Amino acid sequence: MTRIFAIAAGAALITVLAGIYLITARQDAGGEFAQCRSTAVADGGASIGGDFTLVDETGQTVTSAEVLDQPALIYFGYTFCPDVCPLDVARNAEATEILEARGEIVKPIFISVDPKRDTPEVVADFTDAMHPRMLGLTGSPEQVMAASRAYRTFYKAHEPEQGEEDYYLVDHSTFTYLTLPGRGFVEFFRRDMTGEQMAEKVSCFLKAS
Numbered sequence: 230m231t232r233i234f235a236i237a238a239g240a241a242l243i244t245v246l247a248g249i250y251l252i253t254a255r256q257d258a259g260g261e262f263a264q265c266r267s268t269a270v271a272d273g274g275a276s277i278g279g280d281f282t283l284v285d286e287t288g289q290t291v292t293s294a295e296v297l298d299q300p301a302l303i304y305f306g307y308t309f310c311p312d313v314c315p316l317d318v319a320r321n322a323e324a325t326e327i328l329e330a331r332g333e334i335v336k337p338i339f340i341s342v343d344p345k346r347d348t349p350e351v352v353a354d355f356t357d358a359m360h361p362r363m364l365g366l367t368g369s370p371e372q373v374m375a376a377s378r379a380y381r382t383f384y385k386a387h388e389p390e391q392g393e394e395d396y397y398l399v400d401h402s403t404f405t406y407l408t409l410p411g412r413g414f415v416e417f418f419r420r421d422m423t424g425e426q427m428a429e430k431v432s433c434f435l436k437a438s
Contacts, residue, residue: 262415265433278406278414279379283340283368286353293376296364297413300435301336302427303406305382307343307399308355313420321405322360323424324431331428333435335407340376341367342384342401380406380414407431409438 281293302321306314318339325337339356341347344367352365367373377384384401404417405427415434418427 262434262437265430265437266416267430268417277379277381277417278408281372281376281379283366283372283376284349286349286356286365288349291366296338296366297336297408297410299334299336299410300431300438301338301408302431303338303340303380303408304404305340305342305377305380305384305401306403307341307401308347308351309343310399313403317403317405317420318355318359318363320420320422320424320427322363324427325360325362327424327428328431328435331432333432335431335435337363339363339365340373341365342373342377342382343386343399344368344370344373345386346395407434409434412438 279293283291283296285291285296302325304314304318304321306318308314318337321337325335328335337360339352339359341352347367349365349367352367356363356365366376368376382402382404384399386399387397389395389397403420405420406414407416407418407430408414416430418430422430
């Protein structure tokens with residue numbers, strides 16, 4: 230029980246640290262999309278996002294320029310996540326479907342922060358179960374770290390117990406990032422937002438872009 234509480238506390242700390250970086254009290258960071266924003270982001274989000282190179286579900290190396298060719302919802306997690314990731318990714322898939330029904334297309338993207346276990350095949354099984362258009366990405370530890378740093382996410386794998394090397398948890402931040410072609414990162418969404426709420430927010434950005 231103590232170990233469970235320690236894991237939960239670690240996950241909460243990761244989320245808090247990410248939130249401290251992303252969220253500020255500034256109210257003038259809306260800029261072009263001020264009417265759509267529900268958050269204020271440090272430096273207006275200029276330091277969030279950037280180039281990355283990862284491996285897609287087919288084992289092909291892809292770049293951010295190739296992947297982010299349309300509005301995208303990006304989530305960093307891992308397929309062995311027991312509870313948080315499946316709920317968050319399913320919510321993103323729901324928002325994608327709501328938008329699609331309105332004729333507004335976004336690309337849901339899942340980036341693994343557990344490259345040791347999340348091979349392209351494992352990621353493909355996970356994303357295929359979530360949404361037919363969801364793109365799963367993994368890569369080498371160095372590639373994953375570079376992508377994570379670009380989006381200012383946090384993750385840390387727990388040391389597995391002896392004899393259970395394949396069973397371990399990974400603490401990670403839980404924001405979903407909205408990017409637009411030609412503009413990059415424009416907004417992030419917390420995990421307490423519903424699929425309907427996310428779809429409404431994303432729709433505002435799409436109409437304003």
